[in-house]
Amino acid sequence: MVLYMKVLIADEVDQECPSRLKAAGFDVKEWYGISQEDLKKVIADYEILIVRSRTKVTKEIIDLGKRLKIIARVGVGLDTIDVEAAQAKGIKVINTPQMSTVAVAELTMSLMLNLLRGTHLAIESMKKGLWEKKHFYGSELRGKTLGIVGFGRIGKAVAERAHAFGMKILVYDLFVENEVLGKLGASRAGSLEELLSGSDVVTLHVALTPETKQMINARTLSMMRRGSYLINTSRGEVVNTKDLLEALKGGQLAGAALDVYENEPPKEPWERELISLPNVIATPHIGAQTREAQVAGAIAVAENIINAFKTL
Numbered sequence: 001m002v003l004y005m006k007v008l009i010a011d012e013v014d015q016e017c018p019s020r021l022k023a024a025g026f027d028v029k030e031w032y033g034i035s036q037e038d039l040k041k042v043i044a045d046y047e048i049l050i051v052r053s054r055t056k057v058t059k060e061i062i063d064l065g066k067r068l069k070i071i072a073r074v075g076v077g078l079d080t081i082d083v084e085a086a087q088a089k090g091i092k093v094i095n096t097p098q099m100s101t102v103a104v105a106e107l108t109m110s111l112m113l114n115l116l117r118g119t120h121l122a123i124e125s126m127k128k129g130l131w132e133k134k135h136f137y138g139s140e141l142r143g144k145t146l147g148i149v150g151f152g153r154i155g156k157a158v159a160e161r162a163h164a165f166g167m168k169i170l171v172y173d174l175f176v177e178n179e180v181l182g183k184l185g186a187s188r189a190g191s192l193e194e195l196l197s198g199s200d201v202v203t204l205h206v207a208l209t210p211e212t213k214q215m216i217n218a219r220t221l222s223m224m225r226r227g228s229y230l231i232n233t234s235r236g237e238v239v240n241t242k243d244l245l246e247a248l249k250g251g252q253l254a255g256a257a258l259d260v261y262e263n264e265p266p267k268e269p270w271e272r273e274l275i276s277l278p279n280v281i282a283t284p285h286i287g288a289q290t291r292e293a294q295v296a297g298a299i300a301v302a303e304n305i306i307n308a309f310k311t312l
């Protein structure tokens with residue numbers, strides 16, 4: 001029986017979420033942008049708390065939430081929720097990791113197309129009122145080898161799209177299902193080194209773990225083909241920014257495209273220098289920011305909560 005179960009939505013989500021929950025009989029309070037102080041005052045009244053990354057669900061909030069049964073994150077990262085404290089109290093923590101798969105995969109393709117073609121520079125030049133037609137000779141994706149590091153949800157979605165562009169695909173992951181490789185005509189690299197030395201473009205889609213932190217550094221950058229490209233839409237900490245800057249300045253890499261950074265926003269001088277290079281394309285962590293992904297996340301959270309109450 002879900003009637004009178006009280007839900008607090010602390011951060012702005014698409015209306016699909018509150019309207020589905022209301023239709024299922026939940027009592028929903030939308031208090032977007034609630035302060036931590038107000039949250040502490042009211043959390044004891046709610047069974048369910050829905051957040052995005054803005055709201056920090058600390059142990060203190062969890063301890064005050066005497067009736068809490070579910071904490072739901074619209075999005076992927078659970079670093080803003082004290083998951084251990086929640087689980088210790090039997091509170092279910094749910095997220096929507098699948099919502100941004102297509103959004104990130106499409107951004108990766110867009111970055112890759114722009115990077116190899118130099119479109120970003122041509123656009124900049126046109127906006128200055130110039131007509132530098134002869135300056136802009138780029139490369140095609142067709143026939144190039146794309147090395148995909150991390151063959152999970154997003155890595156596979158990128159592979160499908162790159163395959164349609166006529167790219168050869170090489171993947172490196174701890175676990176790879178051969179069946180999926182076969183469908184995409186992809187090959188498996190036996191090691192990170194094999195992938196890096198065999199690719200024209202390397203795109204990173206690993207989860208951030210102690211093993212993948214700084215996985216791309218001076219040593220691994222030197223294994224890449226001279227004149228190849230790097231794309232990172234995974235997590236900033238997977239790449240050593242200073243080493244990447246050196247690889248770009250020294251010509252080891254022809255270019256890089258980044259959506260994620262060691263510091264967000266980037267603040268160190270070497271991060272600013274990296275972003276200002278003409279052969280670097282940088283976006284401000286917009287991977288999941290499509291209308292479709294936001295709606296999908298809102299629906300997934302609502303449905304997960306409704307289903308969870310069937311089993312609670």
Ligand code: NAD
Pocket residue numbers: 076097100104149150151152153154155172173174175205206207208209211212233234235259260285286287288289
């Ligand atoms: P996923 O969990 O489906 O895939 C991650 C893959 O990394 C897994 O297949 C895993 O086996 C592999 N992996 C882990 N450790 C490895 C290692 N040491 N060596 C090789 N492979 C390893 O995750 P996903 O949903 O595909 O997300 C991929 C990345 O994209 C994550 O870092 C995620 O945080 C990031 N992401 C970014 C945005 C954005 O806005 N730019 C949005 C969503 C996700």
